[in-house]
Amino acid sequence: MTVDAGTKSPAAQAAALIEAIRANRIVNYAAIGSSLVLCVDFLENLQREVEHMWSEGISIPKVLFFLLRYYSFVHTIISVMYHGNTHYAGEACTAPFLRDAYSSLTVHTICEAISYVRVFAFAGRSTILLPILTVSFVVGLNLKCTSSLIELKLTALRVPRRQGTTSLQYYFLTKFTKTVKFANLPASALLGCIPVAGENMWLSIVFILILFSLVLTTGIMIFIAYRRRANTHGIGGLLRLFYRDGIFYFLTLSTLAVTNIIFDHTAPPNGLQFMMVQIQVHFNSVITARMLIHLREWAKKDIQVNPYVLHGNAATSTAFGELEFSGTESKSSRKAPRVFIEVNRDYTISPGY
8 A cells, every 4th residue: 555655746635635534534433333332232232231241250261251351442442542533643643553553453362362262161071172273373373483583584485384273363464554555744733644665465364363263263163063963863953053153253354354354455545444444353352252242142042951961950040151162072973062050059960961
């Protein structure tokens, strides 16, 4: 993305700047509008959140839920301060832009962590799958490894294999932010930050990595669901909910990621490429939080009886509302993992076990 001032006439430069200002306003409106969607969603689901999340015990999904739910508002403040403050101009835009960029990716990282935990649970805490997910995500969060790679400025082809997709996202985001420049306009004009230069290729790679992570987790989930259906003649109610919500999450977020990639390459080179970024960030947060609330809400309403799950009465309300899987599946057995539902802190094992 560049607005070339060296080869254009003054009239062409003025026209390009006007278009960049218009594009910047569209991007700002889209960012602030998506922030409002997050706030409306929070108010709409607050009662369900209090009922199904606040009153129960602590678990990893619950900790991640609250981290996502309330850090998203921190990010919204950071984003609005950048997109809504018209007093920034030129070099003064760099710091708020960096805060907004890295905060955006942090929201996605939390959502991705929840996605990996869901897949691990769906797989029955598989000891085979755990190293794959660990390498893909946990190792990728090694900040020291990330920092050293950034300092060494390794090319994409020379990134070590131990580097996870999340770490690569921060690496390429750093590569992108170093190329972004802003128009040196007088702050008194109250036009805000107008990006006029930046290598969109690096930003596209970030969204490609996000898309790859979505494909990886969804592909694993589909494979597990297919194998489980073949061996158990169907998927139980809670597992079906896992599967259905996971597919919806994949379709929505992958569509937004592809749209961002397309915008990076086809939108006019005046900043309009960024229009879908905050939309994806906020919708990712909204959909992920809704999925967790929906799962716990459904678990409290009804437990579908299945030969491989613990028996529960359809009218029984779970004390924990938490779906967990046992990793006791042996290498020689192709049984589906047992599903544990805590009901008044007493467990009843089905005849299948």
